[in-house]
Amino acid sequence: MSSSPSPQPIIHRPRRLRRTETLRRMVRENVLRVEDLIYPLFVMEGEGEGQREEVPSMPGCYRYTLETCPCLLEYYLSH
Numbered sequence: 001m002s003s004s005p006s007p008q009p010i011i012h013r014p015r016r017l018r019r020t021e022t023l024r025r026m027v028r029e030n031v032l033r034v035e036d037l038i039y040p041l042f043v044m045e046g047e048g049e050g051q052r053e054e055v056p057s058m059p060g061c062y063r064y065t066l067e068t069c070p071c072l073l074e075y076y077l078s079h
């Protein structure tokens with residue numbers, strides 16, 4: 001049975017990602033809080049209260065007309 005070679009001591013430790021504050025900030029752990037999120041609410045041109053179009057790339061998110069906005073804001077700000 002051969003013994004494994006003993007590890008070489010690390011002579012050069014570059015620590016490239018710790019070099020500057022900018023790099024450290026870039027690779028730091030991230031914390032996401034509710035206050036960092038925004039609600040995807042889109043307004044489109046057009047008439048008509050209660051009219052809406054689903055955004056194709058965001059299922060469940062809609063474009064509303066300007067007339068619908070006061071009502072929507074009231075709803076979202078109270079929930």
Ligand SMILES: NCc1[nH]cc(CCC(=O)O)c1CC(=O)O
Nearest residue numbers: 040042043055056057058062063
């Ligand atoms: N990236 C998120 C985002 N922010 C605005 C829209 C589009 C909203 C719209 O089409 O009215 C999208 C989706 C996308 O880019 O496909």
